[in-house]
Amino acid sequence: KSGNDIEIEVPIGTIIKDIDTDETIGDLLENNQKILVARGGLHGLGNIHFKSSTNRAPRKATPGTPGEIRELKLELKVLADVGLLGLPNAGKSTLISAISSAKPKVADYPFTTLYPNLGVVRVGPLQSFVVADIPGLIEGASEGIGLGVQFLRHLSRTSILLHIIDIAPIDEQNDPVKDAQKIIKELESYDSELLQKERWLVLNKTDMLLDEDADEICSRIINELNWSNKPHYKISAIAKSGTERLCQDLAARICRNDE
Secondary structure (H helix, E strand, O other): OOOOOOOOOOOOOEEEEEOOOOOEEEEOOOOOOOOOOOOOOOOOEOHHHHOOOOOOOOOOOEOOOOOOOOOEEEEEOOOOOEEEEOOOOOOHHHHHHHHOOOOOOOOOOOOOOOOOEEEEEEEEOOEEEEEEEOOOOOOOHHHOOOOHHHHHHHHHHOOEEEEEEEOOOOOOOOOHHHHHHHHHHHHHHHOHHHHOOEEEEEEEOHHHOOHHHHHHHHHHHHHHOOOOOOOEEEOEOOOOEOHHHHHHHHHHHHHHHHO
16 A cells, blocks of 8 residues: 655745755745655565465565655745845835835844845736845855845845945945945855846935935946946935836836746
8 A cells, every 4th residue: 555645845935955965856936836855665565466376375475665765955045026135224124115015124223134025016906026135245245244145045036136225324434336346246256147137226315315415426326336327226215215116117127027
């Protein structure tokens, strides 16, 4: 008699790997998707299988074979269309709470976000996309410093990365351009493929400055990063200024990617 299957439920986005061989056994991307990770052994044969016309009561049987034994590693990568990148306190959590129904912890100190947050952004009655916010990156993150590097893998499935830059840092010694370059360097050190993903600049906290000062700083950031011909947006996440256009452009871009 066959034994019952043992099924273990895991979240969508889980990657299953064999620890001994480092083989990727499967990637669960859909609801109710099933993957066989270890096959059970073959059943044995009782004496009835050896019965014949000349041997009505055989004394022969064969034992079953043992099933596969595997040590597995389960790695979760969240499924999102857009990923948020930036230094701690750049305003990522404020942005995701402003454009979606997600309610992450928001405070005026770094490392408020301790784990990834997902938010669904609805642009119209039939159009939406998912945004992932991860803990902020700091210099040296690719070498294990800080929290963000633990969650960079979650951005590997995204279509677009939003690089959030604080144009009015509390510490006036901080230069937004150098801060942006730190993130770019950490991405390059962690995973060159992640660096090659489509990335948009989002210049946040324009409400903290006079309009002319904000325009001057944003222009300098765009010029020094050679970003004039790439997507860039000036917003205030807390005031929801510029966020509607950003979301509409994201939705349009994601729609084109899906075609």
